[in-house]
């Protein structure tokens with residue numbers, strides 16, 4: 001199966017999962033067993049699944065064949081290369097190929113001049129007026145090629161301007177851009193490109209990130225601090241004819257092997273077709289490739305298994321011409337296999353854990369409610385059965401007993417309301433510690449400190465303080481969470497013991513993931529700032545501020561996630577008790593009602609018993625339906641799209 005096919009299978013799997021969740025959601029609404037919060041949680045889960053994206057990034061010095069490889073792996077069915085690929089520099093800015101539902105096919109280009117602004121690219125993405133937009137005609141290959149070729153556009157600017165925009169200048173052109181005789185420097189016209197292309201894989205959530213070579217990247221924090229660390233797979237490409245050059249090593253160190261995330265990283269040794277010189281036999285070619293792989297692994301200090309020799313060009317030709325033999329020879333299929341084994345099972349696992357976690361919870365909640373309802377009906381049936389042939393006095397005694405029970409429960413409710421008000425106070429405190437307002441205030445403090453700082457050491461301190469304060473806030477939040485948990489746990493126990501409610505201990509929650517992400521961000525920032533500050537001598541303050549804005553945007557993203565999760569948790573942790581208290585109150589009322597009706601002879605005992613038997617059956621049927629829905633979700637989640645070598649004992653292969 002090609003990567004494209006496996007990706008489609010993954011997408012189908014995700015679609016089936018969404019279907020199963022939708023069925024549960026509709027059922028809960030139809031039968032009045034869910035509540036608004038449960039419905040919101042499911043809605044949110046479905047939205048997240050629908051928006052799920054997988055980013056594959058291609059990073060290398062220019063001319064190693066990144067664009068060709070992207071063409072061969074993802075877009076061969078166009079019958080030609082759609083991304084420009086030729087000798088020389090063709091991709092001049094980070095380029096994202098993607099599709100968002102409802103978008104128009106278009107090429108969006110961010111002018112290089114926006115580099116003087118402090119907002120990070122992620123924020124500029126929301127400012128449509130900053131972008132140049134050109135429509136794409138996705139059905140004509142030639143016109144598509146012409147439009148996409150624009151990512152390679154360059155302009156000539158005076159040297160100072162290039163420096164101001166963050167480019168390195170080197171008179172010899174080895175370690176920076178080389179000025180021409182007229183003192184002008186050629187720089188990319190665009191800072192970032194987004195290609196919205198309605199292509200099956202992109203429609204299914206794949207995002208392909210193509211990057212330019214070293215010199216064109218310049219000091220662009222977005223790539224190192226945001227795009228690459230957030231990519232699900234990063235492919236680093238080398239060329240067999242050039243070997244590992246110094247600038248390859250720089251790209252590897254600064255952009256790929258940054259020590260922040262090891263997963264999903266592969267090295268591609270491209271252009272192995274250069275070794276098919278027509279004189280050597282297969283065996284000696286293979287041996288030569290093996291030697292090169294070995295030496296690459298040694299130079300980069302990685303496992304040989306992570307190095308994939310391929311010929312992107314021959315792979316593309318083979319695909320376009322349907323030449324199976326050449327395709328095998330290009331070795332592209334092994335790279336794709338490894339990529340999908342790396343990419344898909346990991347993503348599937350996240351989706352699976354998330355979905356199971358969320359639905360298990362809600363289903364359990366609904367089930368407990370239905371059980372309580374069923375139990376209540378049975379209790380009433382027993383009560384009424386005991387009245388058979390008894391006189392009014394017995395009915396009166398029964399009414400008295402129910403009233404006592406009701407009074408006791410209402411006493412208990414007072415404590416419940418008291419705890420609930422403490423709970424909402426603590427919740428507010430927790431949300432304040434984690435809140436985006438707090439983060440905004442911290443960000444503001446650093447900005448101020450940075451404007452005041454004269455020396456780069458002051459800048460750095462301001463930044464370090466930022467991370468320290470974020471961690472402090474996380475620590476405070478963690479202790480709020482502990483307090484909330486202990487309080488609810490005590491109350492859950494009390495209601496179970498004193499009033500017979502079926503409550504299990506509440507779920508726990510932790511901000512540890514958030515803290516780990518903040519630490520990762522800090523590491524990435526430190527590494528980046530160390531290398532950049534030693535290289536760039538001018539305008540350190542401005543550069544530092546730009547870095548900080550990217551960091552702040554990332555921190556905001558991390559905090560947004562933890563905020564959503566913690567709000568979710570606060571709702572979830574209170575819901576079972578709220579639901580059961582309400583249900584129990586209802587039951588007491590119903591029991592009293594039916595005793596009253598019999599007492600006043602407005603209803604016969606037989607009628608009441610018959611009615612209750614009907615609702616007993618109905619409740620039992622709902623419990624069964626719920627179990628079916630749950631196994632439906634399990635079945636949908638069970639299948640594995642890709643059999644992973646590492647974990648194949650845990651997964652079934654459904655799509656072969």
Ligand SMILES: Nc1nc2c(ncn2[C@@H]2O[C@H](COP(=O)(O)OP(=O)(O)O)[C@@H](O)[C@H]2O)c(=O)[nH]1
Pocket residue numbers: 060061062063064065066067068069084085086087088089090091270271272273274310311312313314
């Ligand atoms: N012989 C050979 N040439 C290749 C291969 N892949 C790419 N190239 C050539 O290398 C040059 C640069 O390729 P391109 O994809 O633009 O590289 P990029 O700058 O990394 O995106 C182009 O002339 C390609 O035709 C390959 O597998 N074999």
Ligand SMILES: [Mg+2]
Pocket residue numbers: 066067068084085090091210
């Ligand atoms: Mg390219």
